[in-house]
């Protein structure tokens with residue numbers, strides 16, 4: 001007689017990595033505790049990814065919680081999101097890469113506590129993603145604190161006398177909650193506590209993944225899952241506990257199933273190519289790149305990082321916007337970041353502007369090379385931030401003191417008085433804009449004139465502002481000698 | 482010899498990947514998984530196949546939280 005021949009029937013799914021490079025030591029095992037439900041669910045998900053052959057377009061968003069390291073195991077695209085924010089991150093991934101299969105994997109602390117808003121909004125928008133919700137009735141990672149799903153009477157480190165419904169409310173039934181929304185296509189709850197329940201949960205996982213493969217929309221699978229460590233039980237006892245305690249409160253069911261509806265997936269919206277962006281956003285760019293970039297009169301004025309400050313009403317935000325607009329029209333990269341602090345009313349207001357030949361890393365200007373100070377508190381507040389040998393433009397009409405530092409290059413401009421003479425003290429900001437352009441050469445005078453047309457809404461004020469810019473420009477040029 | 486029963490399945494336990502949680506033992510309908518002797522490289526007391534009687538049902542595979550600790554084989558043919 002020949003000896004019987006056996007063939008592998010169930011083995012480690014292909015979409016797991018062969019080894020997990022998380023830590024030294026044995027690289028074939030997960031970081032989960034013995035008997036942890038996360039591992040069982042991982043296996044089902046990996047199996048479904050294999051079956052649908054979608055590993056190369058699946059993006060797994062892992063949460064904060066024990067499954068934070070899911071990206072060490074699944075050989076798919078991975079993003080690790082901030083606590084509770086996986087559905088928001090998944091939304092972004094799905095919209096930027098419409099062909100991807102987005103999977104959000106979250107625990108009960110992550111999804112039902114800190115991330116409750118994110119999950120409900122994503123479900124309500126019907127985002128094209130599958131959410132796997134591991135309900136183990138506790139915060140596992142942080143050492144067993146009470147979760148929104150902790151059962152009444154259940155002891156945790158933060159409910160040592162047992163959860164009291166009158167203090168903490170009743171446990172949240174997330175699958176039921178989500179099934180009340182209009183958009184979800186598939187909402188179900190399974191359990192991992194017996195061979196039968198595990199088989200059933202596998203089918204739910206597969207179906208939810210199929211919803212994604214077909215592009216139908218939002219699918220949510222809640223899984224009652226063991227946390228033997230947090231519960232202080234052996235894994236077999238944890239199975240029993242899920243069966244006896246969790247299932248009665250969290251009934252296993254399919255709450256929503258619209259997968260039988262006839263459905264033709266809409267062609268995924270392609271992301272807007274960069275060169276079409278202005279069309280979609282309805283930005284008129286007809287005149288924007290039409291000016292040759294002005295050349296700085298000294299190389300040190302190139303690529304300025306500006307901070308512009310004054311009191312509310314002096315038009316410092318508009319001054320910054322004007323500078324950024326000019327830079328843009330001369331084909332440079334620019335950023336403008338207004339600071340709307342509580343000090344907007346009464347105190348100082350300020351904004352950050354970058355004008356650069358290179359990409360701008362951050363719109364935040366923490367070490368300005370140019371400070372335009374429209375009043376004294378602004379000088380006092382920001383002088384110390386200015387880069388070494390930086391340029392300071394002082395509105396001497398409002399500032400009586402001199403800068404404390406002696407390395408700074410200072411241009412005095414009696415901007416408010418000059419504006420008053422032109423008939424409107426509010427044009428002081430444009431005098432400063434002109435003075436900066438004239439003194440540094442960083443912006444052409446013609447550019448400013450065109451820019452004003454773009455940023456000043458009240459047409460009748462344009463003429464005044466053009467005059468103000470011209471006076472400032474002349475003063476700046478003259479100061480160079 | 483025709484009377485000798487051929488098992489429909491067989492399992493292999495990767496000793497060092499096992500965490501000794503015993504969930505496989507809990508779900509095996511024919512009780513053919515048992516605790517092994519000693520500790521593995523992780524420091525857990527692993528389980529082993531008793532060597533006979535597996536039906537190849539796969540329950541142990543899906544109850545096992547470790548990706549590669551259990552492989553289930555099924556009988557392809559017996560002469």
Ligand SMILES: Cc1ncc(C[n+]2csc(CCOP(=O)(O)OP(=O)(O)O)c2C)c(N)n1
Nearest residue numbers: 064065066083107108109110138139140141
């Ligand atoms: C913003 C923020 N708040 C709190 C924490 C602490 N923290 C880490 S994991 C966690 C909860 C984990 O519980 P759960 O989501 O149920 O996942 P499990 O560990 O049980 O799988 C908390 C509160 C954090 N990391 N970040």
Ligand code: SF4
Nearest residue numbers: 032033036066140227
């Ligand atoms: S603490 Fe609980 S949820 Fe976390 S790995 Fe351990 S058993 Fe799993």
Ligand code: SF4
Nearest residue numbers: 509535536538539541
């Ligand atoms: S495959 Fe089924 S019969 Fe064989 S060891 Fe696993 S649980 Fe037991």
Ligand code: SF4
Nearest residue numbers: 499500502503505545
């Ligand atoms: S279920 Fe897996 S990890 Fe647990 S004892 Fe069995 S083989 Fe080992």
